[in-house]
Amino acid sequence: MTDETLYYEDFEEGRTFESPERTVSAEEIVAFASEFDPQPMHLDEAAGKASILGGLSGSGWHMSSIAMRLFYDAVISRSAGEGGPGIDVMEWRKPLIAGDTVRLSIRVKARRALASRPGIGLVTMEHTMMNQKGERIMRMEAPVIMRMRDRLPVEAGQ
Amino acid sequence: MTDETLYYEDFEEGRTFESPERTVSAEEIVAFASEFDPQPMHLDEAAGKASILGGLSGSGWHMSSIAMRLFYDAVISRSAGEGGPGIDVMEWRKPLIAGDTVRLSIRVKARRALASRPGIGLVTMEHTMMNQKGERIMRMEAPVIMRMRDRLPVEAGQ
Numbered sequence: 001m002t003d004e005t006l007y008y009e010d011f012e013e014g015r016t017f018e019s020p021e022r023t024v025s026a027e028e029i030v031a032f033a034s035e036f037d038p039q040p041m042h043l044d045e046a047a048g049k050a051s052i053l054g055g056l057s058g059s060g061w062h063m064s065s066i067a068m069r070l071f072y073d074a075v076i077s078r079s080a081g082e083g084g085p086g087i088d089v090m091e092w093r094k095p096l097i098a099g100d101t102v103r104l105s106i107r108v109k110a111r112r113a114l115a116s117r118p119g120i121g122l123v124t125m126e127h128t129m130m131n132q133k134g135e136r137i138m139r140m141e142a143p144v145i146m147r148m149r150d151r152l153p154v155e156a157g158q
Numbered sequence: 159m160t161d162e163t164l165y166y167e168d169f170e171e172g173r174t175f176e177s178p179e180r181t182v183s184a185e186e187i188v189a190f191a192s193e194f195d196p197q198p199m200h201l202d203e204a205a206g207k208a209s210i211l212g213g214l215s216g217s218g219w220h221m222s223s224i225a226m227r228l229f230y231d232a233v234i235s236r237s238a239g240e241g242g243p244g245i246d247v248m249e250w251r252k253p254l255i256a257g258d259t260v261r262l263s264i265r266v267k268a269r270r271a272l273a274s275r276p277g278i279g280l281v282t283m284e285h286t287m288m289n290q291k292g293e294r295i296m297r298m299e300a301p302v303i304m305r306m307r308d309r310l311p312v313e314a315g316q
Binding site: 035037038061064065072077082087092093 | 190193194195196197199209210211217218219222223224226227230234235239240241242243244245246247248249250251
């Protein structure tokens with residue numbers, strides 16, 4: 001098989017994907033925060049240590065954006081995905097500390113064909129981000145629009 | 159008054175805040191996408207025009223991160239906020255197209271004191287991002303941890 005593209009049909013409920021690892025530096029944390037979330041605990045080591053986060057820690061939005069990249073590398077880059085309409089759940093459970101190495105585990109939670117758009121379905125995936133200690137630092141559930149390999153017949157009446 | 163810091167008590171239900179405007183360039187869109195969400199419609203004008211988004215369009219995560227910055231500028235920078243535990247709702251309703259000028263409207267949706275942490279409350283705000291045409295391109299609901307100016311008594315039994 002040369003065509004390894006993942007289509008709607010390939011996202012069976014319960015199927016899981018594992019991302020590569022990524023180490024997040026203090027420089028990256030400060031650069032992201034300077035532009036998007038310049039709260040002291042995301043900019044300065046001493047302020048981070050003085051906060052409840054316990055160290056220079058990435059913005060939740062940085063954590064989420066890194067999760068998007070890991071999801072892209074593991075799944076979206078080789079899929080018939082057409083973007084997502086939003087997020088159902090996002091939990092920032094523990095801080096992302098400078099120097100942490102994180103990875104993402106992705107599980108298909110549910111899927112459904114869109115009656116209004118033949119050949120298109122919505123796949124909802126649960127994302128869990130782990131750090132190098134095995135702690136679950138982030139959890140998210142979000143749908144992705146996915147094209148079908150074979151068009152499914154639309155049920156009568158829909 | 160020199161102390162204009164916003165505390166938990168200042169976030170009455172229904173109170174609104176308006177952010178400054180921000181124009182988002184093609185260069186910013188491509189830079190963010192290159193690092194976090196390198197799907198073709200976020201990297202290339204022609205690919206964006208060919209997609210359902212209709213032009214070079216920012217990643218949803220870029221839109222969300224810009225919303226965080228506008229929220230910081232309007233509220234968080236002058237508040238007793240201590241970060242947020244996650245997101246309750248995020249809807250990317252319309253694309254953010256290169257050259258768009260956006261602003262954020264923030265409304266206090268609900269608040270509650272945390273019985274487990276005297277002096278601390280959770281304020282849930284609804285965020286709506288508008289573009290220069292007045293279209294609502296993003297909607298979010300998310301809680302923020304906020305310190306109280308005056309400690310409230312914790313109810314008995316909690």
